[in-house]
Amino acid sequence: MTDYKTLIDAETWAFIEKTNSYYPPDTIDYTVPQQRAIYDQMCREFFAGYPQGVTAETTAIAAPGNSIPIRVYRNATPDKAAMVLYAHGGGFILGGLDSHDDVCAELCARTGYDVASVDYRLAPEHLHPAAFDDVMDAFEWAAGTYDCPVLLCGDSAGGNLSAAVAHATRGHTKKPAGQVLIYPGLGGDRSRGSYVTHAQAPMLTLRDTEFYLKIRTGGVDRTGDITLYPLSDADFAYLPPTVLITAQCDPLSSDGEAYRDRVVAAGGRAYWFEEPGLMHGYLRARHTVGRARSSFTRIVEAVSTLGNGEWIW
Template sequence: MTDYRTLIDAETWAFIEKTNSYYPPDTIDYTVPQQRTIYDRMCREFFAGYPQGVTAETTAIATPANSIPIRIYRNAAPDNAAMVLYIHGGGFILGGLDSHDDVCAELCARTGYEVVSVDYRLAPEHLHPTAFDDAMDAFEWATRTYDCPVVLCGDSAGGNLCAAVAHATRGHAKKPTGQMLIYPGLGGDHSRGSYVTHAEAPMLTVRDLDFYKHIRTGGVDRTGDITLYPLADGDFANLPPTVLITAECDPLSSDGEAYRDRVVAAGGYAAWFEEPGLVHGYLRGRHMVGRARTSFARIVEAVSALGRGDWIW
């Protein structure tokens, strides 16, 4: 069994304990509406506000089948080199425009890029591939609306959706200029690596992952579906430059390494960073955990570079 007392520092333990006080580990055993209530409360407790000079507008993307709520973040001193399409985490059943509001505002402030957060439809009311379809529609809208490169950025479930969009659009006339994947779940092998070493990690367990997969798919076996499991793709050529950042104490960490290796083997650009001693969801701890603060700075640097078309790794 992994001894997390030797891997996780005091600041990170304080973050874990604060998170658990609002979102207990057994929350997964509650109903989905109850989970959402608990999650939303936890998000409010960690909300850090907007940096000076950042404004936000909540609107929607009209599609033939749906209206997708979005929130657009703008900087008082904009850098129009690129825009960021942000897709939030939450196990495909939680979250929305408010759950990652301050993260998007800070990303906007520190890169200068406009950031658009996407409120895709959630399971179980909307099973796969609904969230993927919404992410695709949002990306296509962004390429029509912005006369600049589009950087995909997402955490956890959002990282999964970003990668799925990148795979689906690589043959398009307009495709992502880069993707920043933050502790994404990409459909890796559960019998090896971090899935075994960190199966019972604080903040996220393999049992949690199985629950989210079952909810998202309605229990249907979708083995080989690359819109659900990007690592199932047999072709990793011509993908956009990709930066993956994972947490050491997270069952999903090996997905970052596996994805990096396949992109590089196919002749592409990919870099993977495993943040030592951090846990899934650490973005919320970026103001109270030194390691998380450093990692967020790395994320900002990567998004900025991808937007400029620079490969600095």
């Protein structure tokens, strides 16, 4: 049994307890509409506002048979070296433009890059590959709209979607310039590593991950589907430079290590950092927990560095 009282410090526990007060650990046993209402309220409670100089415009991308809402963040003193396409977390059933609104605004402020957040379709109303298709269409829009390189970035479910798009666009005339994946679920081996050691971690358990996968697919076995499980790809060559930042106390953490190893083995550039003593969902703690604050700075630096076409790891 993992001793989280030792791994997790007091201020992080305070964040966990505050989160649990809004979003109880048994929330996945509620109906999906109830889960969304609880999640949205929690996100509002943690909303930190916009940094000075950042503005946002909500619009939509016209896609085949679909209209995809996006929110574009711009800095008063923009850096046009790159732009960021952001895919939010939420287990493929939760979240949207508002759930990660302040995160995207702060990413824009601290990098200077335009950030476009994608409001992809959610399960169970829209099963896989709907979310993947929407982020793919958003990438096509970004690549065709911006004259600068496009970076992929996302947390949790959004990290999965970003990686899947990176794999699918290797032959694109304007493929992604890099990807920053924050505690992503990439379809790793559930019988080993963090899936076992941290199966009962605070904020996200193995049972939670299995629930989200089942509801995303409608219970259909899609083994080998790269757009669902990027780690199932047989070829990891020619992927963009990749930075993976995971949380130690998270069943998904080993996916970051496995993905790093596959990219490097194929001759690519990838760096994996596991944040000690943090758990899934810590982005909302970036203003109150020292470890989360430091991690968000690492994320910002990774986005900035890749956007400038540099590799420092």
